[in-house]
Amino acid sequence: MLYSFDYERRTDYVETDKMGVVHNSIYFWYFEKGRTETMRSLDFPYKEVEQRGVIMPLVEQYCKYVSPSFYDDILIIRTFIDEFPTSKFCFRYEIFRKEENGNLTLLANGHNSLAFVDKTTNRPIRCPEWLSKLLYEKLGK
Amino acid sequence: MLYSFDYERRTDYVETDKMGVVHNSIYFWYFEKGRTETMRSLDFPYKEVEQRGVIMPLVEQYCKYVSPSFYDDILIIRTFIDEFPTSKFCFRYEIFRKEENGNLTLLANGHNSLAFVDKTTNRPIRCPEWLSKLLYEKLGK
């Protein structure tokens, strides 16, 4: 594992469904949020990636639901980078509820991988050099 | 009133919240769906509007919630055009549940207005002539 980053966020009413818990699809929003803030913490906000002409569409993703999340829960979204990106950038996630006593209860885990696509040609490319370099400097060795 | 169009659609699980009813924000998706299918029924699908270089961002919208909508309800989204568009295109909506006996129960009503914006200049424009012409031919007199 090269890096992990914790992002804290409350669940919203609109995210719940009639089962009284957060809807299964919303966990993929939490993955997105966790990944976004992880990128920002490493000084390459995703917004900047797009400004430099690269988009990162999802290739695949998976979520395992361990325990339900309820309205107004305080979540910790823990994002892991396990290896340097090549043609894909893989992220792994663990989502916890922060209990009142500070304990963390695991609610879900999952992973996804994103491609790099040149916005102009709309073709897949390898991880841009500026990004590889930045990641090696921050996380290498 | 110049025109009205009914679109039928079931409510989805993801649209409900922990109150056991469809979340208030989702009615604006129903407005969008009703408006989209109304435009299609008049032979100017919104997709074509954008292909002709015009986007139609929302200017304002309002919804009044009369009675809750539940999971798996069959909705009728009734969209009204009350007047020809000028610098704005106004739509009015009534959302009904179709009961098992065929009766319609009013769940919500509302309205919104959309601007016309030139995609290239990003500036507001008046209703494009091709669209005005088409609407007069279909709905005029």
Next chain:
Amino acid sequence: MLYSFDYERRTDYVETDKMGVVHNSIYFWYFEKGRTETMRSLDFPYKEVEQRGVIMPLVEQYCKYVSPSFYDDILIIRTFIDEFPTSKFCFRYEIFRKEENGNLTLLANGHNSLAFVDKTTNRPIRCPEWLSKLLYEKLGK
């Protein structure tokens, strides 16, 4: 005006649409978030309202879109309480983008009103006494 509260929140990728801006329906999520945090700031989290047997469904809401919001914008959601609740609780909102120089650009404003409903009887009630009392203590002259 009795009270106002500012809540800061970034826009998410999932909230944007193909126009490249935040979708119109999402502003109603921002209203919800602003209202929720305003309630919390006054020591009656909405979660507690429901735990005390009362739900607060939306009666009506309105939003005026002034200027688009983009991905990764830092928003200030400003929520106003203009009067003490009786059979309805009315909230007013202004949504701003916090620019890099700290200036606030108005993106939207709106308002909504919520009813009080007894969860057991499913009937509308007036604002519960515990809540009225709390609000008078906090906000009453």
Next chain:
Amino acid sequence: MLYSFDYERRTDYVETDKMGVVHNSIYFWYFEKGRTETMRSLDFPYKEVEQRGVIMPLVEQYCKYVSPSFYDDILIIRTFIDEFPTSKFCFRYEIFRKEENGNLTLLANGHNSLAFVDKTTNRPIRCPEWLSKLLYEKLGK
């Protein structure tokens, strides 16, 4: 494979993001819609499952994104049941765009599994007997 069912549905504007394509999380809504209509086609609408006191929360799910989906695409959501449910009910999905010439282009595939939970005790149970029986009658041999 025991059964498959096709459900047709257009993509909505609200489902797109600033990349100009349907957001990755929305495919899980399509899975839900496909599964719901598959259940209905076999005469056990999910609504009835809940009315009989059972909820079916997600245990895990996976989606592979093959090709992007655009605004106003006509999708075919193909849902497969590969085996009879025991303690889990597994569904598999393929999502296609229906092209103007009638051809189907694969956009995504995936699968998920759902548990059976007794609403009263909140405990996992095996597939209810009434449902097993119904499925064997419809799909057995």
